[in-house]
Amino acid sequence: MILPGRCRGGKLQLLGNALVVLALFAGTQALALGSVDLNPAAWAAPWTGDVVLVSAGLLFLGLAFLFPLHGGLLNLGIHAQFLVGYSVGASIVRGGIVDPAAQAWLALAAGVLAGGGTGLVMAWLKQKFAIHEVLSGLLLSAAFMPLGRALAVDRVTPPALTIELGAFATPLRFAPGLSLPPSFVLTWGILLLSAALVIGLLFSHALRNAVAGFAVRATGANPLAAVATGVEVERVQLALLGLGGACAGLTGALQVWTQPAVMLERWPFPLGFAGMAVAFLGLGSVRGALVAALVLAAWLNTPGAAAVLQHPGWGAAITLVLLSPALWVLPRLQPEQGAPRSIWRTRHREAI
Amino acid sequence: MGDKDVGLKIGGLTLAEGGRWAVKEFDLAVPAGAVHVVLGERDTGKSALLQSIAGFRVEEKGTIRFPGAEGEGREGAAARRRGSAFLPREIPPSALRVAERLTLHQAPRWLGIGIDKRRAKEQARERAAALGLEPLLDVPLEALRPLERRLVELAAALAESPGILLLDEPTGDLGPHEARQFLAALRSAAERAQIPAIVTTTWPRDAYPEARGVTILWRGAAPVTVSTTEVTEIALVERWTGGIGIKRTPSGAHTAGDMLLRAEGLVLQGRGRETSLAGVDFEVNAREVLAICGAPADGLNLLHDILLGSRTPTRGTMHFLGKDIARAPRRLRVDSGMTFVNPPHARDQSILDFNVDENLALGQMQGPPFARGGFLRHDSIRGNAVRALLDFDIPETEPDTRFGDLNLGMRQRLIVAREVIHNPRLLVIRSPGQGLSLEAQEYVRRTLILQCERGTALLWLTEEPEEAMRVADRLAVLTAGKLVWIPVTETMTREMIIEEMSGAAA
Numbered sequence: 001m002i003l004p005g006r007c008r009g010g011k012l013q014l015l016g017n018a019l020v021v022l023a024l025f026a027g028t029q030a031l032a033l034g035s036v037d038l039n040p041a042a043w044a045a046p047w048t049g050d051v052v053l054v055s056a057g058l059l060f061l062g063l064a065f066l067f068p069l070h071g072g073l074l075n076l077g078i079h080a081q082f083l084v085g086y087s088v089g090a091s092i093v094r095g096g097i098v099d100p101a102a103q104a105w106l107a108l109a110a111g112v113l114a115g116g117g118t119g120l121v122m123a124w125l126k127q128k129f130a131i132h133e134v135l136s137g138l139l140l141s142a143a144f145m146p147l148g149r150a151l152a153v154d155r156v157t158p159p160a161l162t163i164e165l166g167a168f169a170t171p172l173r174f175a176p177g178l179s180l181p182p183s184f185v186l187t188w189g190i191l192l193l194s195a196a197l198v199i200g201l202l203f204s205h206a207l208r209n210a211v212a213g214f215a216v217r218a219t220g221a222n223p224l225a226a227v228a229t230g231v232e233v234e235r236v237q238l239a240l241l242g243l244g245g246a247c248a249g250l251t252g253a254l255q256v257w258t259q260p261a262v263m264l265e266r267w268p269f270p271l272g273f274a275g276m277a278v279a280f281l282g283l284g285s286v287r288g289a290l291v292a293a294l295v296l297a298a299w300l301n302t303p304g305a306a307a308v309l310q311h312p313g314w315g316a317a318i319t320l321v322l323l324s325p326a327l328w329v330l331p332r333l334q335p336e337q338g339a340p341r342s343i344w345r346t347r348h349r350e351a352i
Numbered sequence: 353m354g355d356k357d358v359g360l361k362i363g364g365l366t367l368a369e370g371g372r373w374a375v376k377e378f379d380l381a382v383p384a385g386a387v388h389v390v391l392g393e394r395d396t397g398k399s400a401l402l403q404s405i406a407g408f409r410v411e412e413k414g415t416i417r418f419p420g421a422e423g424e425g426r427e428g429a430a431a432r433r434r435g436s437a438f439l440p441r442e443i444p445p446s447a448l449r450v451a452e453r454l455t456l457h458q459a460p461r462w463l464g465i466g467i468d469k470r471r472a473k474e475q476a477r478e479r480a481a482a483l484g485l486e487p488l489l490d491v492p493l494e495a496l497r498p499l500e501r502r503l504v505e506l507a508a509a510l511a512e513s514p515g516i517l518l519l520d521e522p523t524g525d526l527g528p529h530e531a532r533q534f535l536a537a538l539r540s541a542a543e544r545a546q547i548p549a550i551v552t553t554t555w556p557r558d559a560y561p562e563a564r565g566v567t568i569l570w571r572g573a574a575p576v577t578v579s580t581t582e583v584t585e586i587a588l589v590e591r592w593t594g595g596i597g598i599k600r601t602p603s604g605a606h607t608a609g610d611m612l613l614r615a616e617g618l619v620l621q622g623r624g625r626e627t628s629l630a631g632v633d634f635e636v637n638a639r640e641v642l643a644i645c646g647a648p649a650d651g652l653n654l655l656h657d658i659l660l661g662s663r664t665p666t667r668g669t670m671h672f673l674g675k676d677i678a679r680a681p682r683r684l685r686v687d688s689g690m691t692f693v694n695p696p697h698a699r700d701q702s703i704l705d706f707n708v709d710e711n712l713a714l715g716q717m718q719g720p721p722f723a724r725g726g727f728l729r730h731d732s733i734r735g736n737a738v739r740a741l742l743d744f745d746i747p748e749t750e751p752d753t754r755f756g757d758l759n760l761g762m763r764q765r766l767i768v769a770r771e772v773i774h775n776p777r778l779l780v781i782r783s784p785g786q787g788l789s790l791e792a793q794e795y796v797r798r799t800l801i802l803q804c805e806r807g808t809a810l811l812w813l814t815e816e817p818e819e820a821m822r823v824a825d826r827l828a829v830l831t832a833g834k835l836v837w838i839p840v841t842e843t844m845t846r847e848m849i850i851e852e853m854s855g856a857a858a
Contacts, residue, residue: 209730211723217706218714224700228660228692229715230683 032304052189055297059196061275062289064248071240072220077137079272081245083144085111085252115249119241204286280325359384359548365414369400382548389559392569393789398552407432420515437509445494451476495624497649499530517549527647529854609638618668630833645820646830689777696764704756709737744769761792817849
């Protein structure tokens with residue numbers, strides 16, 4: 001479903017995104033053919049808890065960007081929320097007070113709260129001091145980067161937390177995690193993935209059919225008209241940034257579950273921003289993002305992707321391909337009316 | 353007119369705009385030093401024509417020439433971009449001071465590096481003096497009144513010594529006397545510089561007395577150019593309507609009923625150099641139209657803001673049905689029976705990306721009949737739209753049509769339908785026909801007046817004296833932040849109202 005008021009993608013944009021995905025699959029496999037590190041056997045055993053967790057992580061990150069997007073907000077603080085979630089989760093694991101399974105759940109809950117809190121802080125900064133969410137989001141991301149590094153469980157800088165491209169080494173160093181048994185990861189990973197799917201579909205349904213969903217759409221399409229018709233725009237935006245932050249925080253905390261084979265850490269740019277790639281590939285619609293997350297998770301598990309992403313130059317090229325859908329989706333993101341006049345202020349605030 | 357005197361010459365111009373021809377095989381010659389008006393409702397291709405002359409668009413066919421801009425195709429367009437000055441409809445607010453704005457593009461340099469401040473100041477003073485802006489040199493642009501801002505932009509454009517001046521709806525945010533003042537300044541500037549000036553507008557009055565000629569653009573019909581010396585303003589309006597036999601509203605004076613709204617001593621500080629409200633008193637009764645006419649910067653915008661609930665008066669009270677609502681939010685006002693119709697281009701009364709049915713239920717989605725238990729009732733929303741489209745005779749529109757795909761007139765008809773369908777106690781109306789075709793204007797006015805005859809009170813705010821005269825049972829002019837009451841009689845003329853608006857009567 002392409003939602004009115006947000007990314008009005010058409011057939012051409014859909015075709016463009018399909019071509020991007022095809023290019024990703026075909027390109028990485030073709031490049032990997034010349035790579036000595038290519039291990040076709042890896043293709044034989046990817047469908048484990050790892051893949052499930054990758055899909056769940058990408059889905060939650062996609063939702064973290066999409067929830068605020070439907071309220072007219074660009075949640076560029078998604079990486080900050082991810083980092084906060086990861087840092088809080090890692091702190092709990094380092095504490096090691098309770099058994100690993102309990103720590104796993106505690107880390108997730110704390111990540112959700114911390115990420116949601118970061119989203120709320122961004123909304124507060126926007127409403128109280130008129131600081132645009134793009135600016136506060138990027139600044140918070142930069143501020144939380146050292147925190148993520150300092151709290152990394154194995155004291156090795158996790159590649160996903162850096163902004164350098166292509167620093168992926170083999171064997172994977174990131175997050176030895178809790179040494180959870182594969183059966184735990186698979187079972188609960190499936191539950192998390194299902195939760196992400198249900199949340200996404202419920203949100204999509206509510207947007208179309210619920211009064212609150214109508215308020216969200218009105219806020220995203222035209223905040224001025226939304227205010228005039230009695231929608232509490234600031235409260236809606238606060239809730240959406242909080243929800244988005246909670247999803248990103250959960251994904252961050254999920255990293256402490258992961259085993260070395262998990263592919264998420266091979267992501268070619270700061271992992272938090274993966275949500276944007278998912279949203280753009282899904283043309284800004286919730287259901288599109290669900291499909292995009294699953295497709296990207298499958299791509300990350302191809303043996304070619306694993307080999308190619310270790311090369312810095314190819315990693316940069318893949319980043320560009322992944323971000324190219326933004327070229328035709330981003331111009332459609334700004335509402336036609338009541339759009340932010342500048343990076344500092346929003347017009348509906350000035351008008352009321 | 354010999355070729356030597358011709359400032360702008362357009363031959364066989366063909367331009368596409370939004371899937372149709374804005375102009376086809378269009379010819380025009382405007383003498384140097386003359387003002388020419390392009391008249392048309394919104395979306396008729398006025399801006400496209402202007403942008404094409406300015407070289408921002410390449411013409412499909414034909415030639416456009418003015419001194420310093422020859423050639424065709426992309427080269428011609430580039431030459432026209434260099435040789436013309438284009439003043440857009442919207443002037444974004446800026447913190448620059450007037451003196452800085454006037455020397456922004458060609459500031460005198462010191463050794464070719466830094467700005468020579470002394471010379472820049474002299475230059476700015478010279479440019480400002482030409483249009484009477486000298487006292488404003490140190491005022492930030494965002495604090496200026498709309499007329500002053502337009503004059504500053506004109507002065508800045510003239511400083512670039514263009515071969516032609518192109519102004520896109522410069523009078524859109526001005527009152528009639530301000531528009532006259534601006535157009536007079538424009539004509540003398542064009543005469544002095546011996547360059548043509550092309551002005552687009554939605555108001556026939558802008559052509560008189562300053563313009564030499566008028567080109568009327570219709571959607572789907574060939575443009576017509578007439579001379580203002582041969583065609584009077586009344587004849588021009590008749591010609592613009594295309595002989596569609598519009599009947600004039602209103603239907604006659606109404607008998608006032610109970611008092612619904614009483615405002616006493618409303619005071620509100622204006623922004624920048626905007627005139628403040630200095631104690632406004634009025635009351636509105638059921639079944640009557642109270643028209644308040646004024647220039648936007650003379651307090652009309654402030655009064656509208658207070659009525660909408662966007663701003664709170666610093667002093668004074670406003671009682672609606674006996675309750676003080678001066679500090680109540682808009683939602684509460686709507687819930688208690690006060691609704692609003694704003695100008696067609698206002699951004700706060702519709703959502704272009706939503707469908708017609710959703711827009712027709714906008715603001716009523718919180719409960720029955722359009723929602724129950726927190727969920728929307730799509731059948732009710734659609735049914736409401738079907739009924740409204742039939743009752744208000746709105747053609748070629750379906751409930752699931754995207755609102756933004758409709759033309760401005762159709763959108764305004766739908767908004768008026770939405771507001772009157774629930775029989776409100778008081779309708780606060782602000783220039784509902786601004787920029788619409790005369791046919792659409794008449795439709796909107798007639799619908800609103802009919803609603804008045806059903807018992808609703810209308811508080812009609814407008815910057816158009818003609819509109820005020822045609823709808824008012826009682827009429828007040830907002831001037832210098834206060835209301836001046838004018839008796840509505842057969843002998844009342846537009847000039848009387850304009851005189852009051854400009855303060856000349858005092």
